[in-house]
Amino acid sequence: MQLKPFLLDIWLDSYEHNIEFNLAASTGPCWTLNEILNLAGEEERQRFLNQNLVYGRVAGAEGLRAAIAEMQGVEVGAVQVVNGASEALLVLMWLAAEPGANVILPQPGFATFSALPESLGLETRFYKVRRENQFRIDIEEIRKLADGNTKLILVNSPHHPTGATMSDEELDILHEFTSRRGIQLVIDEVYHPIFHPMYQGSATKSAARLAHATVIQDFSKAFALPGIRTGWIVEHDAKRRERYWNARAYFSVSNNPAAEMLAEIAMRHRDSVLGRTQETASKNLRLLDSFMAAHRETLGWIPPRGGMTAFPWLVSGENSRAFCQAAAEQGILLVPGDCFEGDPAHFRLGFAAVTEKFPEALERLGRVVKSWSATKMAKV
Numbered sequence: 001m002q003l004k005p006f007l008l009d010i011w012l013d014s015y016e017h018n019i020e021f022n023l024a025a026s027t028g029p030c031w032t033l034n035e036i037l038n039l040a041g042e043e044e045r046q047r048f049l050n051q052n053l054v055y056g057r058v059a060g061a062e063g064l065r066a067a068i069a070e071m072q073g074v075e076v077g078a079v080q081v082v083n084g085a086s087e088a089l090l091v092l093m094w095l096a097a098e099p100g101a102n103v104i105l106p107q108p109g110f111a112t113f114s115a116l117p118e119s120l121g122l123e124t125r126f127y128k129v130r131r132e133n134q135f136r137i138d139i140e141e142i143r144k145l146a147d148g149n150t151k152l153i154l155v156n157s158p159h160h161p162t163g164a165t166m167s168d169e170e171l172d173i174l175h176e177f178t179s180r181r182g183i184q185l186v187i188d189e190v191y192h193p194i195f196h197p198m199y200q201g202s203a204t205k206s207a208a209r210l211a212h213a214t215v216i217q218d219f220s221k222a223f224a225l226p227g228i229r230t231g232w233i234v235e236h237d238a239k240r241r242e243r244y245w246n247a248r249a250y251f252s253v254s255n256n257p258a259a260e261m262l263a264e265i266a267m268r269h270r271d272s273v274l275g276r277t278q279e280t281a282s283k284n285l286r287l288l289d290s291f292m293a294a295h296r297e298t299l300g301w302i303p304p305r306g307g308m309t310a311f312p313w314l315v316s317g318e319n320s321r322a323f324c325q326a327a328a329e330q331g332i333l334l335v336p337g338d339c340f341e342g343d344p345a346h347f348r349l350g351f352a353a354v355t356e357k358f359p360e361a362l363e364r365l366g367r368v369v370k371s372w373s374a375t376k377m378a379k380v
């Protein structure tokens with residue numbers, strides 16, 4: 001079995017620990033342990049400090065599942081806690097891997113989407129999230145890719161890295177299609193509920209409302225707590241849930257119980273936690289919009305409708321790796337587009353992890369863009 005090189009993590013690992021402005025991060029502004037504990041009352045803090053470091057429950061801690069269920073408007077039994085959305089993807093792809101089966105995925109996209117099924121021998125079929133189509137997720141294109149061997153269709157809304165979103169009506173249509181055809185519809189909502197109405201990104205409901213859909217979510221992105229490695233699956237189908245429980249008992253047994261408590265605190269105080277991400281994302285996106293307008297001769301972009309990442313491109317059409325390297329040398333981390341199996345002229349820019357220093361980061365990036373285009377002009 002082969003797993004292709006994880007280009008995103010290879011790139012991040014070589015720069016991330018030693019960079020001044022991290023515009024490669026795809027999360028909101030991260031929290032310290034102290035800040036999260038400060039959201040909690042004294043009793044919760046004591047419960048955290050006196051937590052036994054034993055194995056947790058395979059389905060997840062009761063308190064955490066109840067808090068998630070309340071947010072999602074589903075029964076507690078529908079929630080399976082996992083070690084990040086990464087483990088959710090592992091469970092789902094593992095269970096979809098039957099001989100001759102295919103799965104339908106977005107491209108560009110988070111590389112795990114394709115790496116897991118490819119390694120498991122599943123056929124992968126891609127629908128394109130194209131800039132020529134304003135990064136729209138085209139349900140007609142998805143429907144045309146499906147056939148009698150399609151086991152699973154994955155959509156990611158808000159989409160990483162483009163920030164595309166699907167409306168409630170579009171999801172309803174896709175849900176109706178997959179239910180009729182007996183195909184599992186998986187909605188990756190790790191960037192939900194961060195939306196940008198000023199760029200036509202109207203807020204959408206969670207797909208947890210759809211009876212036959214499988215939703216994956218986490219505490220890494222919108223909740224901005226990637227270090228607690230906690231995510232969840234909402235599944236209304238009891239048979240599927242049993243299979244997830246079983247797979248997860250093999251893969252990782254349970255989450256870290258201390259992390260589950262932190263997740264529960266964050267969930268119970270989600271107005272503050274999600275509010276901080278939304279506020280930072282909205283404020284920084286406005287600044288990014290002016291920045292992109294000022295550099296439109298070198299950079300193209302379509303503003304994201306949701307999430308915390310944008311996927312601009314070099315108008316020259318060159319591979320963005322050299323540009324990203326030039327930016328890294330000046331202390332700004334971006335991510336080359338080939339890490340998402342997209343057009344290599346694109347790059348990912350995360351705009352919600354950096355707070356007060358975001359204007360300074362853009363100013364520095366502006367200098368990189370100017371000297372980059374000056375060098376290009378000199379070569380012409």
Ligand SMILES: Cc1ncc(COP(=O)(O)O)c(C=O)c1O
Binds near residue numbers: 156
């Ligand atoms: C769309 C998407 N899904 C899932 C994940 C996995 O995140 P985690 O395992 O931190 O929950 C990521 C991480 O970048 C992602 O971008």
